[in-house]
Amino acid sequence: MSVMGCLRAGGLVLAAISITAGVTTVEAQQIDYPVDTVRIVVPANPGGGTDTDARLFAEYLGKYTGAKVAVVNQFAGGGVVAAQTVASGKPDGSELLLYHTSVHVANLTGTWPFGHEDFTALATIAQFDDVIVARVDAPYDTLSGLIKYAKDHPGEVTFGSQLGGTTEIKGMAIAVASEDTLRVVDAGSESDRTTALLGEQVDAIPMGVNNAQQYVEAGQLKVLAVLNETANPFAPEWPTASSQGVDLSFPLVFAVYGPPDLDQAAIVAIDQVIARMKEDPDAEKDFMRAKQVLSLRDSKEIGPFLEKEHDFVSSFIE
Template sequence: MLKLLKTLLCAALPFVPQAALAQVDYPTESVRIIVPANPGGGTDAAARIFAEYFQRNSDAVTAVVNQAAGGGVVAAQTVGTASPDGATLLFFHAAFHTANLSGNSPFKWDQFTPVATVTESNEVYAVRADTPYDTLDQLIEAAKAKPNTMSIGTQLGGTTQVKAQALNVAAGETMRIVDAGTESDRVAALLGSQVDVISMSVGSAKQYVAAGQMKALAVMNEVPDVTAPEIPTTISQGIDISLPLVQTVYGPKDMDPAAIAAIEALIAQMGEDPEFKALVEKQGQTLALRDAAATAEFLDTEYATMQSYFAN
């Protein structure tokens, strides 16, 4: 029945020509991909692209399950207590680390099996269009010239807190960090002159820049964003901040090596598939493919980076 369901679902999902890709044998007939986010956001979109590709190119039926409750705690518990056979996976990003570091979650990344990274997306530092700052360096110099007068709007306990702290460190800790809520709340606070700078998604920033309401001073990455190459990076401006939001796949502790190997095979195929790359970029993301060993190394570094900013 599951194989029949997969066949019917595959027929309904337009994607890469099946003949162009090798089918990967997976050790379980079905896979639940647990997403600690509500439907409709960037993490959910990335998870669904991954799930669709997984189902198209393996013999397993996939289902995305959204478990946003508890800021990721419920989802982590679901996966952490699941069988290690590969039938239950976690799909999340650096908020997994910040929840742990802020004391909001008992779960740390190394309590799970790192399997792969799939995509990444960027955020920018944005200011109002009527400010005199055209570069991140100008903003930082202004903050240093008048300590404790400039504020950064963020969401405490989330990844934007790290981004705010990173900017504050670059400014010699002369800026005030203000809890301004979700991205929509931060945008309202910025446009209402309640804060001086915020971090926000590239896609949203482009809309406000086009409307003449904001300036996007820098993409927080080493390389330009593919959807907004005109926005300079932090690194290109001499500011050592690189904090892309990397979507990562985890399994329960001691996950079946056969399941890991199968997902690694899918990851390798993704890197050779131009249609998959185009689909990811259409969602405002870029490929960031790593196998299990490289993912573990990346997560160790990512967690340490987050930890260093929480210490400030």
Template sequence: MSKMLTGLLCLALPFIPQNAFAQVDYPVGSVRIIVPANPGGGTDAAARIFADYFQRNSDAVTAVVNQAAGGGVVAAQTVSTANPDGATLLFFHAAFHTANLSGNSPFKWDQFTPIATVTESNEVYAVRVDTPYNTLADLIAAAKANPNTMSIGTQLGGTTQVKAQALNAAAGNTMRIVDAGTESDRVTALLGGQIDVISMSVGVARQYVKAGQMKALAVMNKVPDATAPEIPTTVSQGVDISLPLVQTVYGPKDMDPAAIAAIEALIKQMGEDQAFKALVEKQGQTVALRNATGTSQFLSNEYATIQSYFTK
């Protein structure tokens, strides 16, 4: 890695004191971490935290490479055709599944080597503050009582489409799913009264709740969000929706077992490193660490869950 790139990465992340963990031997000297997202978002932030930890705690240098074109297809192509020696990794989340299931990408998770999960973040279902809905049950009951009159704003083809489909299924398919664009576009449409409910990140939702413009009805998870424990979960309200956005590390098919073992060693250290946990939570995410076996099982379940909403 060049001195300039190393410097930029250090500027992008808070300083973490060097820990006492042993340096992990990695089978190649440099690693490209391919991120199918633009710089500055949650996926990019998580990837840079992972890359920085990787570099500080192993004998390899790392570089984050953003390849947002094609909704993840370009990044997946880069990794699928790379040498499986561990020098090229993919860092992505459930949008990998939605792109495949919606026909926008030929790549499926099991065409790669699942290695680890690193962090997760949550979204909430939010409504305007002037609505009568104070719980998810209130919203669902209103939708069922007035079929095809309430709309969910989403971005078609993305993970928010799945979250909209999940809510609509819980409401007996009585709601309309509307393509309302990016999160900022959805917020504008919600506040402007063009749509009735949206999914949005916990951090952004809390800002609008604090400003007295929105109500956050539910976090889409089985457990409360560590950064917003005051928001009830979907499951606690009797709605079986759990769709956290889990950042996952993949390699090319048949990746070198030595590289997998080395990354698993780093994942184990992350779980014991309180400074790593604090940095992740500062970014509005939580630590969600799995080894290669656990990641394969998680992805199989995650894909099946998302696939079920595409067929409802």
């Protein structure tokens, strides 16, 4: 079954818990992968953005190599079990980990004993953007306006985030830009944060682009900024933080890791898969249908990117 066949219209939910991709065309056989069966371990439950990204990558890994690729969801222990599975796995390419920017937060806050340096970093695949939203009656229309308002009203503006996650880092970055006049508070998951914002318990929150579009169209919320230096393709009319003079670009980027000392043949093969995906017009179309933006980096490009990402997160965690 095609991964895209499992995608529900208008959403990200995939029906299957795991897939196998065994296309055996001449094109698929051009990339020689060192094993015939691959498990992509995901520290998240089925149905979310991380799971979606894993299944799409599994589809293309199988398509180009002919390997049978299964996605395995292991959220036990907050994802620690998944990280342990791959960190201690065989270095032959048969087990890979797919996770996102939270790997830095989890490691730096002590939630995970593993950081990105404890794996072989292979590639980045795609990314999600968060936007900063406020109620439509807020006395500011932009992120720069929110920061100015917070400076003019120290201690009065609250930013709802989820402590211990990437949204807390985003809140802390905005707090620093406001010279600590804005307060970051724990408001829970995105659904909880939204309820708190609409209930006037907090003044601004980070939210995924897809959800934000619904509330903007309903006339309940307004977007202050996209937290990326480039416009989001699903809402190109929304301003970026950078365009307002706020140096904050922090998308949620999904990356693929292997065990330490991964077989060089597997690294070369994944590099070839990434190169093929960059040239395959269907890849961008499939990810766009799943409301994801391709963000492809190979094993040579991912190292500097992860270091920069890690340094940004660590600058806000004591």
